[in-house]
Amino acid sequence: MKRALKEVAEFLGVTLVGDGRAHVTGIASLRSARPGDVVFVEDTKNLTKALASQATAVIAGKFAEQGTHSKPVLIAHQPRLAFARVAAWLAAGPMDSTGTHRSAVVDASARLAAGVSIEERVVIRESVGVGENTGIGAGCVIGPDVRIGRNCRLYPNVTIYPGTTLGDRVVIHAGAVLGSDGFGYVRDEKTGRYEKFPQVGRLEIEDDVEIGANSTVARGALDVTRIRRGTKIDNLVHVGHNVDVGEDVVIAAQTGLSGSAVVENDVIIGGQVGIADHVRIEAGAILGAQSGVPSGKVIRGKGVVFWGTPARPIKEYLRELAVLARLAKKG
Numbered sequence: 215m216k217r218a219l220k221e222v223a224e225f226l227g228v229t230l231v232g233d234g235r236a237h238v239t240g241i242a243s244l245r246s247a248r249p250g251d252v253v254f255v256e257d258t259k260n261l262t263k264a265l266a267s268q269a270t271a272v273i274a275g276k277f278a279e280q281g282t283h284s285k286p287v288l289i290a291h292q293p294r295l296a297f298a299r300v301a302a303w304l305a306a307g308p309m310d311s312t313g314t315h316r317s318a319v320v321d322a323s324a325r326l327a328a329g330v331s332i333e334e335r336v337v338i339r340e341s342v343g344v345g346e347n348t349g350i351g352a353g354c355v356i357g358p359d360v361r362i363g364r365n366c367r368l369y370p371n372v373t374i375y376p377g378t379t380l381g382d383r384v385v386i387h388a389g390a391v392l393g394s395d396g397f398g399y400v401r402d403e404k405t406g407r408y409e410k411f412p413q414v415g416r417l418e419i420e421d422d423v424e425i426g427a428n429s430t431v432a433r434g435a436l437d438v439t440r441i442r443r444g445t446k447i448d449n450l451v452h453v454g455h456n457v458d459v460g461e462d463v464v465i466a467a468q469t470g471l472s473g474s475a476v477v478e479n480d481v482i483i484g485g486q487v488g489i490a491d492h493v494r495i496e497a498g499a500i501l502g503a504q505s506g507v508p509s510g511k512v513i514r515g516k517g518v519v520f521w522g523t524p525a526r527p528i529k530e531y532l533r534e535l536a537v538l539a540r541l542a543k544k545g
Contacts, residue, residue, distance in 0.1 A: 475493045
């Protein structure tokens with residue numbers, strides 16, 4: 215979309231230094247910027263590079279308030295955040311198409327609101343509800359009684375099992391599977407064989423959640439698996455049955471959360487972290503990459519980084535490594 219810088223400044227709620235009539239159409243890095251692009255810098259050192267680039271405008275911090283600049287500068291408290299918001303805003307034009315592709319199979323009982331886009335080979339089963347301006351990519355399969363909110367985006371080949379609920383502005387990337395059976399079995403002590411424990415609960419995903427490609431989220435066994443508002447889940451993450459993930463949680467790739475784990479608000483989980491069943495990660499804790507948390511353990515410490523297996527505060531972990539290194543030298 216093409217926007218005047220005056221509009222951009224008003225959208226961001228920031229101060230504009232320079233010509234507000236100049237127009238921008240996209241975003242770029244300093245290296246690849248072209249006329250019409252917006253770039254951002256977070257320090258004085260890169261401001262000179264940005265002003266010398268081909269970009270039409272620069273988003274910068276308070277350090278750029280003084281002096282005369284060769285091109286318009288938007289003064290933001292958090293330049294990176296402002297840049298991300300502008301990128302989304304400029305890209306938020308009308309959808310490529312709306313309506314239902316002729317190859318899609320949509321049950322007559324499904325309710326599709328205005329502005330919904332259904333692409334090739336989509337299957338939508340009975341009693342599904344889809345909110346306004348939601349897009350469903352090619353090859354998606356939406357099971358019975360699923361509810362999808364407004365302004366959602368499902369990329370190709372997403373599968374959603376029956377009874378799952380998605381809030382508004384949810385983004386699900388290609389190949390993700392939502393609401394599948396949890397991994398729950400009961401062992402017959404006489405025969406040694408495993409029999410499936412009922413997996414008849416549901417999955418609820420709240421507003422503004424994003425789930426990465428090929429990730430899987432199981433429904434509850436008897437109750438509910440819940441992903442709360444604003445949480446961001448990377449590619450190749452598995453969330454087990456009955457897990458409760460809080461608000462504004464970030465989970466990096468190849469992490470696994472076992473059944474009935476609880477992750478409270480504002481937790482950060484690095485890549486390849488293993489979280490066993492019935493674990494509680496309390497608000498604001500940070501789990502470093504490849505950490506392991508044993509069954510039933512509580513991780514507590516807002517802003518504290520935990521590392522290792524079993525996960526413990528990183529200062530303690532590094533002290534242990536130092537002791538081991540000294541012992542190895544003595545040996």
